[in-house]
Amino acid sequence: MKTDKLQLTNFKCLSNVTFEFGNLNILAGANGCGKSSLIHSLLLLRQSYEQYRNLDILSLYGKYINLGSAKDILYEHAGKGEEISYCIFNEKGAGIELAYEYAPENRMLMNVKSSAKNLKNFNIFGDTFEYLSADRIIPQTVYSSISQDNFLGNRGENSLNFLEKYGDTFKVEKVFQDDTKNEYLLYYVNKWMERIFHGFRLQLSPIAEADAVGLRYAEKSREWVSNSYRAINVGFGITYVLPIIVALLKAQRGDLILIENPEAHLHPKAQRLIGELLAKAATTGAQIIVETHSDHVLNGVRISAKNKIIAPSDIKMFFFMKEDIGSKYHTNIYLPQMDKDGNIDIWPSGFFDEWDNALALLF
Known part of the structure; x- marks a missing residue:
């Protein structure tokens, strides 16, 4: 079930904050203001669950993230004896309460609350x-296909293997489908690749003796298809964004997808189209949390709201701002709201406003 609310205390730069999530959640703000801290808090829970199949121990070192020891993650101004704590609620109102005892040098922290149960009712612990x-x-010439894991991997390293194995059998949700009646993932990955990158489409070739998958690209127009090119001879951003396209197109109800900086290495139009794809994916019932610095990604979401692809009520925006309050810095989180026309009600200083700032200096 969707994660509806998270209350987080004494974690990194977040002293005591509450996040109420939607289907599409956009984290914005300057560097070092707490966006990654929210994602890290969720990754710690996930990796601890995968290691122990419970939440009795918070493991700071593992599959998803390595954060050092407890002294590296405790809120700097926490009082003596204070704990790092979570309260998580799903869309049905069921909750989990966790409090991890602070031991400065430890990489494994003990939960001092009663053991959390029914974890499968929360998408963060789902399959x-x-x-x-x-x-x-x-870009590489070949990618390993040894992994039997159906996850795409933290770096998307299993994306090509996933596509080669399931691209012609995995059915995408209706929101992605066109009038060709094709239902399958590989077709729609190529369709979005062609749309974002002016005709580029991928070609996969399994290399059984090497437990690998080869990747090449070709350009396609209405009447012509180019020779295929090695991935290393094609623009860096095309391969870099491929795992994101795969993850979003395979999104289904109950999924939780965390994405950092989907705009990396993409030109502005491509960033905007990724915003539109994020919005479409969120309408499947999947829950997406995305950290971005791109006003183009945001505009893609705004256009999707105006075109009635996604309801504004399904979009949550969190703008992190670090403010000097004299004795310390405090992270404040603003919650801009979007309407049905893609308009946003408040624009705090620093919230995707650099274009306007630059124009003011130019004119």
């Missing part, structure tokens, strides 16, 4: 969890 970090796969 359809994806996390794509800001550091993703780069």
